Amino acid sequence: MYWDSFPVLLAHELRNPLSGICAHIEVLKELFDSHDPRLESLLSIEREIERINEIIQKILEFSRTGNITKKTIDFKEFLTEWWDTQIRKYKKQNINFELKIKGQIGKVQIDRRLIERVFDNIIDNSVYAIGNEKGEIKVSVYREKEYINIQFKDTGKGIPKENLKRIFDPFFTTSAKGMGLGLAISKRIIEAHNGKINVISNINKGTTFLVKLTAEKESRTNDSCSDCG
Ligand SMILES: Nc1ncnc2c1ncn2[C@@H]1O[C@H](COP(=O)(O)OP(=O)(O)OP(=O)(O)O)[C@@H](O)[C@H]1O
């Protein structure tokens, strides 16, 4: 009950007054010229409201992950499309991105939007973990019997051992900007697809996430990858 309907109601109730506040800010902004220090205060209020909206959005996502609409898709096609948009997003970063799709992948039943969300969350975290350093993010996709494995490997700062157990907990975060919901949402989404998500990490070396999805029966092959570890 709590995660299913209460947050949705709460989000709707909060959104109305927030958009009211935004409308009033727009009116007030017109009253000051661009050098007026009071304008900066208004812009701060606007940014904070934006932040509240992001929080509401994430809580909604977290509570709605039970509502999935799966469709059969060609995984390679899906992944390539997602990759092209993802790379564009991080173009300015000092990061070398690499995507390897090994062998036949086949079809899978997924909620495209939600799985994209998971992959975005994992990449966002890797980009954050690399920071301003030079780094690499490598994504490898390969079949292992009925599983489609998607491995995300970064050269970021790594996750301390004591945090590894907690990274999938809602609101666990070590980031100043984060809410600690990205991986909690991702885990719920993957589990709603009967998949798995695991992590291994080495401090100062990097982190690897492995997502496992089950391929559609008719597209299953006996392909496996010997050098994907
Ligand atoms: N690739 C990674 N490298 C290093 N630490 C990571 C990595 N991925 C996750 N973490 C750790 O796990 C924590 C939780 O990640 P999660 O995505 O759930 O939340 P967040 O990124 O902090 O905030 P949000 O995703 O809500 O913006 C992070 O704050 C970070 O400490």
Ligand SMILES: [Mg+2]
């Ligand atoms: Mg995150």
